[in-house]
């Protein structure tokens with residue numbers, strides 16, 4: 446009788462570096478001012494120019510990249 450085989454099974458730590466940061470948009474979306482005010486008062490969601498819907502309290506941090514879609518639409522609105 447022999448063999449004290451010690452076996453160490455290494456459990457790989459699965460590190461999902463992803464933080465599912467609830468519903469905070471990664472982009473800074475353009476939202477019409479009256480919509481922001483309305484949403485702030487009502488406490489509901491705002492609809493960005495691109496159609497993105499998010500709670501007004503969860504808007505992207507200042508300095509976040511501007512949503513390309515919003516930017517495009519905004520440029521159009523300025524022209525029109």
Ligand SMILES: [Zn+2]
Pocket residue numbers: 472473474475493494495496497512513514515516
């Ligand atoms: Zn957008």
